[in-house]
Amino acid sequence: MILLRKMGRDLLGHKAQFLSLFLISLLAVGFYTGITAEYRGMELSGRDFFEETNLATLWVFGEDFTEDELEAVAALEDVEQVERLLLYETQARLPDAPALTVRYREGDEINRLLVWEGAAFVPDDERIWLDLRFAEARGLTVGDSLSFTVAGTSVDAQIAGLVYSPELVYPELGDSLSPDYGAHGHVFTGIGNLPQPDAAALAEAAATLSATTATQGDATQAAGTEGAALGSRGFQPPFNQLVVYAPAAIEHQYSLEEDVEGVLGSRAATILVQENHPTASTLWAECEQHAIFANAFPVLFMFIAVLVMLSTMSRLVSKQATLIGTMKALGVQRGAIAAHYVGYGFLIMLAGGLLGAALGPPFVPELFKPSITRFFTLPYWQTYREPFFFILPFVIALAGALVSWLSSRRILAQAPAEAMRPRAPREARHSPLEALPFWKRLSPSLQLTERDMRRNKLRSVMSVVSSMGVSALLLVAFLSWSIMDEMVSWQYSTINNFASRATLAEDGDAGELRRLTERYEALPLMEQAIEIRLPASPASKVTGTLQAFESTGPEGGEAAGNGSEAGEAENEALLRVTDPERRIRSLEDDQVLMSYGVARNLGLGVGERFEWHRYGEGGWHEATVDAINRNPLVWGLTMTPDTLEGFGIDFEPTALLSARMIAADEAGVQSVVSAEEISAGMDLMLEAMVMMASVMIAVAVLISIFTLYNLSTLTFSEMERELATLKVVGFKRRQIVMLLFAQNLILSVLGFIPGIPLGWKIADLMFNAQGGTLDMATLLIPSDVLLTLAVVWGLCAVVALLFIRKVARLDMVGSLKAPE
């Protein structure tokens, strides 16, 4: 009882230290549990949704899939179910003619639809189901009708339900890079509703559909049906997709892919495995990125918390050595005294940790919700909790208690008489540093600082570790900001140099193209989804984009990118190519440029051979890497139209770039976006990361202030007598504060040094966790390193300011009395 009361008084006496210990514990646990709850919740939501709706294991693109083929695939080992469907791309008859992907389905066993409103999906209903986000964006609801044209036949269908589809968790970002849910709708309906009268026209229309890139979003793909074989028994829908559900094969998707290839041969133009489908891969990549945050930093914080505990406790115990000795002399059991001290550490850290575990999971995820839900569409957002969240505070508190016990053990082990004797001042020792020629010329205050740091190794180590963590955290945050900025300026002022980009209509003709090109002095650009692999090595396959365009007009070829001679022509180029160092380089005929990310992924260098083909193309083209280029958004190959034609592929532009604003209502133009819209979209895309960076900075600053304050308080109370003496002999307040400050500055720098590579490593992990959608060059930007140092020092200064008052209140008269 008495001990308990004493404990209470001790807590009050050291309230600043205990408060900061409490807060560090709270922050560490809150940050960890909050972000873990956030990403695990997202992971769980995705997993549940995919499971509930039987997300396909494989998507096979091709043409005219037959019943026999379906059965052959269904007979493969592990395959539970196969469905055929026909994807048809058209436009809705709505303002701005939004794109519409119609999925004519045979059933609803794979990629099932989750109905949000309306009736459940039935394949032989003549109505349609519409994806919820398009419906919301367009103000459509159940019972409304939607009109579009399929193969020349006008369809006017009633909406039976609004749905979530597991294939649409991540949207197709389109040209502006930001999700525009109103610009692309998805219709689901039974295959029986496919207009039949003019099958030939349908076949032709399907053949002109371009492949939507798998890497940029929706993996929808419509393949042609040249000379669709119409059976004598009547109309055979030209199915162009097979979805395969084989949950048992989820761990070996690629071997299943090979099996399917074995059955279908060249009939399978392209196979997409689940882990490469953006609906899954983007979600998992986002989770992975958050996981890196959740795991890297809190571990560090908890370590810091335990260290803070250790130094606070050992200070407290040694300060009370006399009292402890007295208690022992009075016959208090050693166990009781030990329990008393261990109790401090345990209770404080436990309280902070439990509060963190209680507050983190409900609040932290809310910070991320707005930006996450803008990009990811899930029918539900699970909250994630695990018992470990509440076990963790106990673990930390036990660690804190353990170190408190270790630190008090030595003193408790002493004989009562010994413990009661006044503590001899700790011995100072000469350091090897003193052998240095300039040591004698150092100011005595530096010498004092150096010795004090060595005398209190524990405290110094702790400051260094905490500064390391804080520096790493700040660096990651600053790097995220500036790398994002850099990326935006790299993409939108170095690479892109156009004011608008028009996506060409699928059915545009050559005449229109020529007219538009001249009218707007535009650059025709062809972009197409491709696959790239090492020669004859199916397992190495990566997906990417082919970009083909004429580099800088007639003299562009000579205007090589090394520096200023690149000259006017280069500056006028609407679209430029940059090398891995992000300098502008040339694009010459007969050159195949491979993007940095792909080359790294495949382990390819200049001069090495590889194979590539367009999505849906049967064979492979052989090629050599002539140069490596780098682009934050485009993974794949870049070449001129001539080079492309050298591969036997026609140059068919899909977009036009112009220095002027292309009118959206031009014939042959499907949609137009301005450069501003594109870069604004990019900013949105990076919002989650900005959020993360801000959270990190806030946490780093708080942790840093708490630990520095705590450490300074320790230093201050340990040196109180000496500082008071200095004050008596005439040291100015500023000089005394500087003594404390110098120590923090030096220790901070010692932590800052290893903190930089650590932060850089973490940043690199994080940016690469983007899952291959972005190639973010993780540069160690000197200004960010300096900024980090400035903030670290700035925080030292802030804490120093907090001590000015304490120094002013130093009791000079007291310092003359006997040492405690």
Add this chain to the structure above:
Amino acid sequence: MIRFEKVSKIYGQGEARTAALDDASFEVESGSFVVVLGPSGAGKSTLLNLLGGMDDATAGAILVGSLDICTLNEKQLTRFRAESVGFIFQFYNLIPTLTVLENVELMRMVKRSCLPAAEVLDQVGLGGHLGKFPSQLSGGEQQRVSIARAIAKRPELLLCDEPTGALDSDTGVHILKLLQDIARTHKTTVVIVTHNAAIAEAADVVIRVRDGHIESTTREPAPCDITEVRW
């Protein structure tokens, strides 16, 4: 010249009110070797602390030369302590992490015109211990370091609160001798607070304090040398 004019120092309020010094007045000449005597709790330390600018008087004026230190603000007081006062403490108050030499050199940070540290340490007989840390010295040696630290500043005023309190009598005599020499050779006013009435024989001026009052101020025209004092 040092003069206390009706100086009072009151601690606490109401019931807890204590007058540590009450209407204390006295005057001593510059360069005197002054001994302050009195029983425990009489107010000796209070007197010394007020004189050293470490504490504010509740009332009265304290003149050091022509300067009334009661009118100084915090900054000016710091300067006064830095420039004009040397302190010697009962428990030495050395910085344990600095060597003997560094402890003295530290004073350069408060007063530029300090005497060279090694020279002063030589004067107090510690020329051979420059690189040692305080914990490696005896109490008497530590007190010598403290004296060296104080006189390196060449202060007008050297204030010593029971400088020999923690030392045996032989060592104490050596320390006091050193202080008396300093008063004689440097023309520094040395004020020593002590319980030991015997020292009074060696003083130029003896101030007796009791219950916060100045009981008497006696001048000794021919003080004897410390070493001749009968203990």
